[in-house]
Amino acid sequence: MVTAGAARPRPRRRRAAFIAGPHVLLVPAAIALAAVSVYPLAYGIVASLRQYRYGLDMGFAGADNYLNVLQDATFLTALGTTAKYVVLCVLIETLLGLGLALLVNRQLVGTGLWRIGIILPMTVAPVVVGVMWRLIYASDIGIADPVLGLLGVHGVHVLGGESSAFLGVVLLDVWEWTPLMFLILLAGLQTIPQEPLEAAVMDGASALRVFFDHVLPMLRPVLFVAIVLRTIDALGTFDQVYVLTRGGPGVSTQLFSIYAYNTAFLFTQEGRAMAMVVLLLAAVLVLAGIAIRLVRLGPGTR
Amino acid sequence: MKRRSRRALIYLALVAAQVFALFPFWWMITTSLKHQVEIFGGLEFLPQAPTLDNFAALFDRYNFGPFLANSLLVVAFSVAGSLLLGTPAAYALTKLPTESWLQRQALIVVLLVRMLPAILLVIPFYLVLANYGLLNTRLGLILVYTGLNTGFVIWLMQSFLAEIPRDIEEAALVDGDSRLSALRRIVLPLAAPGLAATAIFSVINIYNDFLIALTMTSTPDAQTIPVGVSTLIGKIQIQWGPMAAAGVVGALPIIVFALIVQRHFVRGLTLGAVK
Numbered sequence: 258m259v260t261a262g263a264a265r266p267r268p269r270r271r272r273a274a275f276i277a278g279p280h281v282l283l284v285p286a287a288i289a290l291a292a293v294s295v296y297p298l299a300y301g302i303v304a305s306l307r308q309y310r311y312g313l314d315m316g317f318a319g320a321d322n323y324l325n326v327l328q329d330a331t332f333l334t335a336l337g338t339t340a341k342y343v344v345l346c347v348l349i350e351t352l353l354g355l356g357l358a359l360l361v362n363r364q365l366v367g368t369g370l371w372r373i374g375i376i377l378p379m380t381v382a383p384v385v386v387g388v389m390w391r392l393i394y395a396s397d398i399g400i401a402d403p404v405l406g407l408l409g410v411h412g413v414h415v416l417g418g419e420s421s422a423f424l425g426v427v428l429l430d431v432w433e434w435t436p437l438m439f440l441i442l443l444a445g446l447q448t449i450p451q452e453p454l455e456a457a458v459m460d461g462a463s464a465l466r467v468f469f470d471h472v473l474p475m476l477r478p479v480l481f482v483a484i485v486l487r488t489i490d491a492l493g494t495f496d497q498v499y500v501l502t503r504g505g506p507g508v509s510t511q512l513f514s515i516y517a518y519n520t521a522f523l524f525t526q527e528g529r530a531m532a533m534v535v536l537l538l539a540a541v542l543v544l545a546g547i548a549i550r551l552v553r554l555g556p557g558t559r
Numbered sequence: 560m561k562r563r564s565r566r567a568l569i570y571l572a573l574v575a576a577q578v579f580a581l582f583p584f585w586w587m588i589t590t591s592l593k594h595q596v597e598i599f600g601g602l603e604f605l606p607q608a609p610t611l612d613n614f615a616a617l618f619d620r621y622n623f624g625p626f627l628a629n630s631l632l633v634v635a636f637s638v639a640g641s642l643l644l645g646t647p648a649a650y651a652l653t654k655l656p657t658e659s660w661l662q663r664q665a666l667i668v669v670l671l672v673r674m675l676p677a678i679l680l681v682i683p684f685y686l687v688l689a690n691y692g693l694l695n696t697r698l699g700l701i702l703v704y705t706g707l708n709t710g711f712v713i714w715l716m717q718s719f720l721a722e723i724p725r726d727i728e729e730a731a732l733v734d735g736d737s738r739l740s741a742l743r744r745i746v747l748p749l750a751a752p753g754l755a756a757t758a759i760f761s762v763i764n765i766y767n768d769f770l771i772a773l774t775m776t777s778t779p780d781a782q783t784i785p786v787g788v789s790t791l792i793g794k795i796q797i798q799w800g801p802m803a804a805a806g807v808v809g810a811l812p813i814i815v816f817a818l819i820v821q822r823h824f825v826r827g828l829t830l831g832a833v834k
Binding site for chain 2: 280281282283285286287289290292293294296297298300301304357360361363365371372373374375376377378380381382383384385386387388389390391392393395397398400403432436440489490492493495496499500513514517518521522527530531534537538541542545
């Protein structure tokens with residue numbers, strides 16, 4: 258390695274270091290990344306072809322796990338619940354986040370403070386978010402049931418009924434992740450040049466027209482990135498639901514990840530759980546492929 | 560007049576959003592400061608006789624001493640390890656010719672690893688760690704977190720490093736500095752704020768993780784704070800006071816950190832896709 262103290266310039270060595278340098282620095286990180294992604298995934302795919310009982314490997318099972326999973330009504334229900342959950346959450350969060358971003362994107366008294374207040378929910382651990390909402394929804398000490406009573410809905414325990422528990426979990430997700438949508442979309446709005454908008458207003462366009470004709474088209478790339486990122490994260494939702502309902506009552510809030518977790522760690526059928534996970538992986542890869550096309554890659558391209 | 564009432568509506572909507580966002584915090588914090596009797600005594604928005612008993616109970620009865628120690632140890636080693644692995648790699652990526660094949664592929668792989676939902680990885684992790692006898696050890700957690708967080712560090716750091724003008728570094732090279740000393744004297748000082756932000760985001764990510772810690776650990780020998788919080792919920796009769804206090808312990812340090820880096824939030828969460 259050439260050091261700072263080298264008095265005589267040694268161009269050839271320096272060139273060698275320059276060419277070899279960057280690639281060499283990538284190696285340790287590449288090994289670490291492979292160790293936590295390629296290796297476990299390969300291991301998992303092999304495991305999905307084997308039969309596990311009580312955590313013990315009982316031998317090769319071929320496609321049994323996959324066939325089993327695809328015929329499992331509970332699994333299909335969990336997929337449906339997850340799809341409903343993801344669509345509902347992402348939709349509400351996008352609309353609310355966009356609305357809030359439009360509200361904040363102007364001269365306001367104490368701009369920074371509004372922002373901090375809004376983003377606080379997404380900073381805390383999902384487990385803690387689960388605790389917070391457990392305290393709100395609790396039927397004996399919570400505040401949700403009395404509030405519903407004030408609104409004329411009596412005798413409902415949020416986490417006691419199937420549809421109310423599902424909506425309760427969605428509300429939690431909206432509370433926690435609308436801030437992310439808000440922040441990304443606000444950042445997007447702030448990069449939009451103001452002149453064309455002002456010109457349109459001068460020409461007498463209404464606020465709605467300006468939004469749909471000028472703001473929305475320019476915001477579209479950022480909007481896509483935000484939606485894809487949030488969709489992928491929402492597909493894997495686990496912590497809050499585990500703390501809040503463990504998937505109940507019944508299977509009303511049993512998302513994909515909760516069912517896969519139960520299969521692997523409660524029923525100790527790791528092979529079958531891996532088969533579920535591999536199916537999800539395929540879905541995520543498709544989404545991630547879309548995301549990567551949208552996210553502009555690398556330095557110098559911004 | 561119409562203009563003024565529109566402004567009033569905007570502020571009204573913002574105040575409503577703030578109340579919605581902040582109320583759960585308020586409810587948890589006040590519950591954590593109430594006696595058992597008061598918690599069940601009806602809806603009170605302020606504790607009548609504030610007490611720290613619930614917090615004391617966490618450490619006396621619910622193992623929060625070991626949980627906290629495990630969390631601090633695991634976070635410290637994993638963040639240090641992933642910064643050491645990821646920062647040089649990020650630097651190397653910014654030095655490769657822009658848009659080169661290797662740079663593109665490397666970033667795609669890193670991004671993919673970040674996007675994998677934790678549930679995809681925990682089952683194989685569990686099987687692999689069991690093979691090596693690393694289940695329920697802090698070392699096992701450190702290895703997993705270090706590897707996973709390395710991808711995050713690479714993404715974020717390359718986005719910060721790419722902002723340092725090449726000219727400055729090249730000027731130092733022309734002046735006779737070696738690449739290593741240019742890195743040390745010029746690049747790292749300029750990247751320091753980005754490095755700090757990356758470190759803080761890493762602390763948040765790892766401290767907040769639940770699913771990996773839940774599946775890899777089973778006793779207070781290695782369980783971290785989020786897992787500790789969840790152990791309070793599994794009980795048949797939930798102790799609301801200690802549970803609220805546990806939530807406060809889980810949230811507080813992270814909120815402080817988060818406020819420090821909130822300027823970089825968008826970049827941290829979208830991996831530099833949006834600034």
